[in-house]
Amino acid sequence: MSTVITHKQFPNHKIFKTEIAGRPFSIEVGKTAELANAAALVRYGDTTVHVAICVSPRPRDGVDFFPLSVDFEEKLYAVGRIPGSFMRREGRPSLPAVLASRLIDRPIRPLFPYDFRNDVCITCTVMSVDYDCSPEVTAMIGVSACLSYSEIPFAGPIGCLEVGYCDGEIVFNPTQEQRKTSRMDVTVAATEKKVVMIEAGADQIPDDIMYEGIVKAHEEIKKQVAFINDIVAQIGKPKMEYDHADFNQELFDKIVDKYMDEAKAAMDTDDKNIREQRWNAMIDKWHEDYLEEYPEMDKYLEEFTYKFQKKIVKAWLLQGHRVDGRAKNEIRPLSAEVGVLPKVHGSGLFTRGQTQVLSVATLNTLAAAQKLDTIWEEEEKRYMHHYNFPPYSVGEAKAPRSTNRREYGHGALAERALVPVLPSVDEFPYAIRVVSEVLSSNGSTSQGSICGSTLALMDAGVPIKAPVAGISCGLIQDD
Template identity: 60%
Template sequence: MTFDKYRVFETELAGRPLVVETGKMTQLANGACLVRYGETVVHVAATASAKPRDGIDFFPLSVDYEEKLYSVGKIPGSYMRREGRPSEKAILTSRVIDRPIRPLFPKDMRNDVSIVATVMSVDPDCAPEITAMIGTSIAISISDIPWNGPISGVSVGLVDGEIVINPNAEQRKVSDMSTTVASTDSRIAMIEAGANCVSDEVMYNAIMAGHEANQKIIEFIKGIVAEIGKPKFEYPSNEPDHEMFEAIKAFAEEDVKAALDTDDKTVRDERLKPIYEAVHEKFDEIYPESEAKIDECLYKTQKFIVRRWLLDEQKRVDGRGMDDIRPLASEVGILPRVHGSGLFTRGQTQVLTIATLGTVGDMQLLDGIDDETEKRYMHHYNFPSYSVGETRPSRGPGRREIGHGALAERALLPVIPSMEDFPYSLRLVSEVVSSNGSTSQGSVCGSTLALMDAGVPIKAPVAGISCGLITEGERWMTMVDIQGLEDFFGDMDFKVAGTHDGITAIQMDLKISGLLPEMVKEALEKTHKARNYILDEVMLKAIAEPRKELSKYAPKMFTTTIAADKIAEVIGKSGKVIKEIQAQCECKIDIEEEGETGQVFVAGLDAEKCQRAIEIIQTIATDPEPGAMYLGKVTRLMDFGAFVEIAPGKEGLVHISQLDVKRVDKVTDVVNVGDVIRVKVQEIDDKGRLNLSRRDVLIEVDGLTPENNPDEERKPRRDGGRGRGPRGGRGRRN
């Protein structure tokens, strides 16, 4: 069989071949391509419905980035042995692809458009996410779907102070930056960044380097379109009639101005209700069956007013200056039984974040197509309907919630202490209790407060703020800390999080085709000043540094090191030994093998019991020697003495003459089964049997003698062992 329409197009990106194939597969889609970047292969298909969807007031675009585990030679670990719901990373990648392409579709189109990018093969040096973004641009560009593309996207790293385009796997491990930049042929269309506190200048230079690298790929895509691109189809516009809009605007404009002119979202909404009712009462008969379009005209009237105020009068709806931040407040220790909590308020936006400290074994296990298999620091973001005064049932996090949670997670990750310095897993949950703009950055601030309240020794506090944009032809202006109305009617939501010294995360959402370089630079400068103000004037006044002590409800962590060949003895057959220690000491134990040693982590609420577990493990892992002292449990009683287990499988005899400093007539006068006593190894006979002494411990440690302890009844000590203090590492689950 021959494929008459089969075409292959080749170029190079960051020193690696980029090959695009069309015309062989997916002949029934509106547009499709197979993109090979190195040995990474992504198939992208773009389809559109023949007719618009009725009754909606938005453009129905869906983007799905599908990770297939066969692409990395894995079989899914689920019961069904097939891919289920998309991973968090796949959802985030779908959002990253969606954001730069969405503004380039006609705003009045209501035909469903679906983009499906399927990862079929992964070369670790050639990111499938970037390959999918480029493939998406090609598939839409060559299709008959109306679109004002193409775009291109690259990843930008910072390795040893040098900017690197599309860093390979080894470079990504040491890079101080992971920034995705998407561009059109003239503007920057999307920025998504995580960074290790880099300066504004370095970030700006990286964005510009990515924008420049994109231009070569855009020209490459234009060449493909020129050769095989289809004519774009016609669609019925959903734009309200111009005459209708002008009539409604003339009728309602002054009332809408009066309604919008307040800093209280609740008051604004109440003022707008009678205006909507009056408009429908007047125009429903004039324009029958056009209820949605009448609402659209009212929306456009509000947008017209807000934009005119900003551009012509430098007036914001709440009366603030362009660089003013809404009233701020910070509190910590809101919830008494959790490990840490912080409430951050900016205007009518409020976020309560809760920090939970967990054990090594509480890390999240990942089953994806990259090398990351577990995650120690997790951030989850919840946006209930009541936060915006609406009524709808909760159905779990959507893509927006997952995206905002990931942004806050990325913003805090550079300041989280290492496992060696702080051997805990961490989960933060941001509950948005009130929303009027920029809740994602509120969750960044709330997370810093919660971490410090929990006693997590973060490297530096992080704050987040957003910057908005209004454009009209060649005119444009930016404003700091946009509230909901300015987000709805503006052109940009440029979110930046960072410390005093540098940027840790960026997420840029646009409703226009892209930004000029000077817009990016101004947004970076304004957000830097704003986050410093938030840190100094509010957050650090609520809590200046992390608490020195953890909550009494947080698990206590202890660690010790044993030889790797002793790990099996500590775990025991089918985990019997380690389970027994955990049950006896009411703790959780994780072990990680590192070369010739094993790191043992013990966590529990009772520090004394954790120390006892450490001592038992050290006893198992260390061959007993004469003179060594141990804490042991009495397991059996004989007329001639008591058998004491100093560790699972290691038992010795305390002869009746060695039970006390005074004469003992009956073993049960001193000890009973189940008692925990400290003993000393006197000798190990040729058969490996242990002869133990409690008497020597009483003399050497407690300083007792028969003279100063006459016929006083002796009771066994119940003190715990002494383990080393908290250190770090990751654990083997048991």
């Protein structure tokens, strides 16, 4: 690890160096984007990503969420290519870029203060690509470093590693050649003490190998965290004071004290519609009791509902009781049906409780494979999985809009689960598209999409190696 101070024009210019998985890694600050709150030129091997972060000086008015945006921008000059669009310039983010943005967002979002409402915009621009050194890993570590040394409140730093499994060995940040044979593709992000994100795909490997890979990755990530802490010790700025999101604790405590029993009764059902009807009726009573004394109470209602329900659900779970009466390891009633649509190649309807997904498979020649114009090597893919989540699936009176990032992400999640069991091109020389239509959502629609898509593929006659099912799980701690 070393530090270099350069030209007088950039008095704050420093370069911090280390190694990650045996390859050189550096973070260069104080030379680019000086008007941003934090910026760095991050290099891993020959991969170069510019990270810039800006924070608004005041909170955004009228929002009850943290307005964080993360954009991972691919520049095709990074791989010596000219964009294939008519205008020959980059347009909307590609699917891999959207997924990379979500990958970076996921581990950092929980580490900001709960009551922080200032806009934070993170831009990661990929300027050069070495296929042996992941741009996503480079960007995530750079973002962690910039947030940590900036004035933005952030409970980091975090580190990141990709984990592969080649020739019976666990490898970190596998090279281009190793990725071709790796049976495991896992991205782990963690703080010094705890893992905060796991993004995983695998080719039917044993559970103990997956666990070993995650544990070993965390030990290696601790070195990255120490590296970033050293940067903060040298150039870290004092954390900014910010206006905490308004919350009426006095009114909330009154509501909890008076309505706890009624709230528990409202929550204790496996029917989402009944639960919402009971809760809305109880909110009407809150208005009757407190609106005159607290005329601005409506702006707190959504957060009151979240905190109140969280308090009840957590207490029940720690007692071994769930909202719908299930045991902790019990799943909802399942049903599955194939051939539900007469003219399509394959279809499957999967229902779990009040979550329902209809998946439809379509086959075509390889000429219908998706053509990709990205910084990644892959130029086309034969299997495409698309996920649609219309507003009616959660009972919202809204018109459907264009595909959002969440829908892209859930489609990619299901795609990643099914790709390892697809037959090879030689065995099955067809392009495959599966569309998962969420008809009703009461949790875990992405996993329902995996189950429904397995049904649709088998109904279409695709000789998959094994059926795939998905299930979501959570961890509740008494802390």
